[in-house]
Amino acid sequence: MRTTLSVVAKTEITHALRERSSHLLVGIFSAMVVVSAAIGFQTHRTVTRIHESLVQHGLTVAANPFADVSPLYYARNSVIYVVMIGSLMAIVLGVESTLRDRRAGVVSLILSRPSAFTHVLRGKLMGIGLVLAAVLLLSMALSWTMLSAIVGSPLGLEETLRLGVFGMLSWVLLLGFAGVGMMFGTRSRHESTAYVAPFVAWSVIAFVLPQMGTAARPISLLNPVPTPAGGGSLASWLSYIVHPLSVTEQFKTVSGFLLQEPYVSGDVAGGVASVVVFALLMTVLSTRSRRKTITEELDA
Amino acid sequence: MRKSLVIARKELRDLSRDPVILALLGFLATASLLSLAVASNDMKIQIAEYNSYVSQLAMSGVTNPPPVVEFFPLQLMRGGVEYLEILGALFALLSGYGVIAKEKSRGTLDLILTRPLGAAAYASGKIIGLSVFWCVIVIALNLATVIELMVIGGAQLDALDVTKIALAAVFSWINLMIWATVGVAMTSYFGRPQTALVLSIALWLMIVLIIPQIGDTMDPDNQVPGGLFAALSIVKADELQVLAQFATYDTIRNGLEVSSVSKLFERITFALLGIKDKYNLQSIALIWADMWGYACALSSVLAVTISLSLSAHIRNTSPRRK
Numbered sequence: 001m002r003t004t005l006s007v008v009a010k011t012e013i014t015h016a017l018r019e020r021s022s023h024l025l026v027g028i029f030s031a032m033v034v035v036s037a038a039i040g041f042q043t044h045r046t047v048t049r050i051h052e053s054l055v056q057h058g059l060t061v062a063a064n065p066f067a068d069v070s071p072l073y074y075a076r077n078s079v080i081y082v083v084m085i086g087s088l089m090a091i092v093l094g095v096e097s098t099l100r101d102r103r104a105g106v107v108s109l110i111l112s113r114p115s116a117f118t119h120v121l122r123g124k125l126m127g128i129g130l131v132l133a134a135v136l137l138l139s140m141a142l143s144w145t146m147l148s149a150i151v152g153s154p155l156g157l158e159e160t161l162r163l164g165v166f167g168m169l170s171w172v173l174l175l176g177f178a179g180v181g182m183m184f185g186t187r188s189r190h191e192s193t194a195y196v197a198p199f200v201a202w203s204v205i206a207f208v209l210p211q212m213g214t215a216a217r218p219i220s221l222l223n224p225v226p227t228p229a230g231g232g233s234l235a236s237w238l239s240y241i242v243h244p245l246s247v248t249e250q251f252k253t254v255s256g257f258l259l260q261e262p263y264v265s266g267d268v269a270g271g272v273a274s275v276v277v278f279a280l281l282m283t284v285l286s287t288r289s290r291r292k293t294i295t296e297e298l299d300a
Numbered sequence: 301m302r303k304s305l306v307i308a309r310k311e312l313r314d315l316s317r318d319p320v321i322l323a324l325l326g327f328l329a330t331a332s333l334l335s336l337a338v339a340s341n342d343m344k345i346q347i348a349e350y351n352s353y354v355s356q357l358a359m360s361g362v363t364n365p366p367p368v369v370e371f372f373p374l375q376l377m378r379g380g381v382e383y384l385e386i387l388g389a390l391f392a393l394l395s396g397y398g399v400i401a402k403e404k405s406r407g408t409l410d411l412i413l414t415r416p417l418g419a420a421a422y423a424s425g426k427i428i429g430l431s432v433f434w435c436v437i438v439i440a441l442n443l444a445t446v447i448e449l450m451v452i453g454g455a456q457l458d459a460l461d462v463t464k465i466a467l468a469a470v471f472s473w474i475n476l477m478i479w480a481t482v483g484v485a486m487t488s489y490f491g492r493p494q495t496a497l498v499l500s501i502a503l504w505l506m507i508v509l510i511i512p513q514i515g516d517t518m519d520p521d522n523q524v525p526g527g528l529f530a531a532l533s534i535v536k537a538d539e540l541q542v543l544a545q546f547a548t549y550d551t552i553r554n555g556l557e558v559s560s561v562s563k564l565f566e567r568i569t570f571a572l573l574g575i576k577d578k579y580n581l582q583s584i585a586l587i588w589a590d591m592w593g594y595a596c597a598l599s600s601v602l603a604v605t606i607s608l609s610l611s612a613h614i615r616n617t618s619p620r621r622k
Contacts, residue, residue: 021498028502032510039514046549047520047528053542060532065524077517084509092498099494192401193320195497196394200327203387208331222513263524 005123012097012127019096025089026135032081033139037146040074070260071151072159075143079255080222082170083206083248090132090174091198094181094286097124099194102185121182121287128178133171140167166258169272172279173251177202179282186286189296209246250274303417307425308432311399315433318398324391328383329441333448335379340453343371372580373455374464374573380445381569384472385562389508392434392476393500396483399426400613401493423488423613427606430480435473442469463584468569471598475565478602479504485609488616508562515557520546561601564594 016022044066051064066073098121101107111117140163147163148154155163180198188194243249250271256264315321354365403409412422442465449455457465483500490496516522520543524531529539543550557563567576571587574580579587588595 021495021502024499024502028506039518042549043518043520043523046518046546047523050520050528050542050546051532053545054532054534054538057538057542059534059538059542062532065528065531077513080513080517081510084513085505088501088505092501190320191405191494192394192398192497195494196320196324199390199501200324203390204327207383207386208334222509222516 004119005126008120008123009127009130012124013131015097015100016093016127016131022089022093022096025085025092029081029085029089029135030139030142032085033075033078034142034146036077036081037074037143037150040076041150044069044074065262069262070159071147071155072162072259073261074147074150075163076256076259076261078139078143078166079252079259082173082255083251084222086136086170086174087177087202087206087248088199089135090128090177091181091202092195093128093131094178094183095185095194095198096181097128098182098185099191103191118287121186125175125179125182125283125286128182129171129175132174132178136167136171136174140164162258162260166255169251169254169258169275173247173275176247176275176279176282179279179286182286183282205246206248209242210249244270244274247274247278301421303421304425304428307417307422308428311426311429312433314402315395315399315429321391321395321398324394325437328387328391329444331387332380332383332441333444335383336376336445336448337452339376339379343376343453347371371455372574373449373453373457374461375575375580376449376453376455377445377465377468377573378570378575380441381468381472381566381573381575384441385475385566386508388472388476389479389562390501390504392479393483393504394497395430395433396480396485396609397487397493397497397500398483399430400484400487401497404487404493419614420610423484423610426484426613427481427609430484431473431477434476434480438469438473438476442466442472460584464572464574467584468572471565471568471572471595474598474602475561478561478598478605481602481605481609485605485612488609488612507560511556511560512563512566515553515560515563518549518553518556558594558597561598564598564601567591568594568598 047066048064051060051066054060101110107117110120144155144160144163147159177198180201184197184201185194188197250266253264253266254268254271254275255261257266257268350366350368357365403412413419446457446462446465450457482503486500486503487493487496490499521527521529521539529536534542558567568591570576571579571591572584574582579590
């Protein structure tokens with residue numbers, strides 16, 4: 001079993017390194033994580049200047065709400081890039097890994113070997129997990145360097161640990177989305193459905209579920225600050241049901257806490273539990289497949 | 301032209317029978333109508349809370365109540381517009397991908413081109429089919445929205461409201477057609493449909509989500525829940541005076557936003573539906589005076605994407621290339 005896992009994982013890594021579409025998404029993701037620090041810094045500098053101007057004109061005596069923000073505050077947009085680009089990158093890796101074998105018609109050949117297909121799928125997930133870990137490690141290292149350059153000194157131990165834990169939580173979330181991709185890749189009879197269905201699942205998790213519980217606008221859900229539950233009994237009732245399922249909002253809450261976002265509120269332990277349960281569920285489901293479906297010929 | 305219409309009719313039939321497209325549209329309609337129901341409920345709660353607050357003030361002897369919470373029914377359509385902007389664009393892209401990918405993967409393209417049918421007529425037939433399909437979808441979605449506004453939202457719409465909704469629907473169609481033709485162009489251009497799909501989705505991600513998101517988070521007023529200037533109790537006139545000193549920053553931010561077709565669509569529809577307070581209850585002439593530039597830009601982008609999809613398809617099917 002160990003041999004199967006490591007051989008399949010190694011093959012998966014090789015494929016991920018060769019595929020240009022994966023390169024593009026990985027490139028966009030890493031670039032945006034780095035750019036987010038620059039955007040955060042520039043925005044913060046402008047807001048501080050605006051506040052100084054308001055004080056000079058005698059329009060306010062209130063203290064600058066962002067006077068003593070943590071350096072990690074500048075990386076707040078990274079949370080959104082993990083939810084948007086990272087999740088789609090993970091889905092594409094998951095779908096591609098399973099469709100590749102089905103497209104090439106080698107599933108029957110693999111099944112003729114003395115190893116369970118479940119082990120092959122676990123190996124694939126392990127390979128994708130390693131690729132995602134490498135991408136996140138690179139992104140967090142770039143982010144750390146960028147933030148250190150902005151503040152003019154290396155980030156302290158606490159900030160570095162917080163950034164590291166944020167990277168780990170991002171990995172858990174992305175592994176869950178890779179599982180969603182693999183699940184549809186093994187179960188869909190049509191190649192187009194295998195790609196389209198997980199994207200729709202992602203859009204339900206990222207936009208529809210949070211809106212039901214918060215009455216928030218879909219676009220406001222792209223803001224790094226998590227949206228609080230809406231008022232009224234219906235909204236509270238809906239929020240009670242859908243909030244634990246709104247994995248991306250839960251991820252935003254925990255990430256906001258880790259990156260010391262000043263306006264974050266919510267249940268951090270519940271948020272971590274929600275993300276972990278989602279990832280566990282998706283990894284289990286992605287490694288279980290009906291032999292009949294996966295050996296069927298794949299339609300366009 | 302007659303040959304194009306035959307292809308268009310066939311595409312329409314295929315699209316209306318495609319279970320994936322139908323499921324996606326069902327999902328889009330459900331999400332839009334649900335967002336309207338949630339917004340209506342939220343509005344009713346706000347009005348009830350206001351009435352309760354006013355009655356408490358009256359009981360405690362306060363004679364001047366706070367400003368009335370006003371109900372503007374078209375503003376309830378905001379969630380639906382944003383779903384069309386994000387998910388509608390994605391589904392339109394997938395529909396454009398589907399009409400070309402099916403011919404490529406089934407190998408029927410070569411067979412069709414053995415008939416006396418030019419590549420241009422074939423490609424234009426597909427685009428006409430897509431445009432009629434999305435036109436029907438936009439009309440159906442807007443009709444359902446109007447009915448829901450009246451039944452669940454309790455709105456009374458006048459002729460001006462209906463005209464504004466119809467104009468917003470026209471721009472929704474333009475936006476959706478931009479993405480459908482991007483899907484056609486990308487799938488025609490790339491040999492492997494799956495590569496085209498992943499690259500198209502990366503493009504959608506950049507234009508629909510990332511660029512507007514950067515613009516939004518760079519907005520100084522978006523840094524604090526409820527708005528920075530509101531939190532500091534700064535009136536609008538003072539806010540504008542201070543922001544005038546940061547014109548370069550705002551020009552860059554605004555330039556970034558308007559480089560996204562989604563933001564152009566959003567600004568036009570938000571103005572028409574009065575979601576942007578400045579345009580609420582204003583005449584169409586006044587809104588048009590501010591929005592015609594965005595409308596022209598959006599229409600020009602559609603003209604470009606149609607041209608690209610036609611040329612990519614003709615190039616892809618030319619015997620010399622084969």
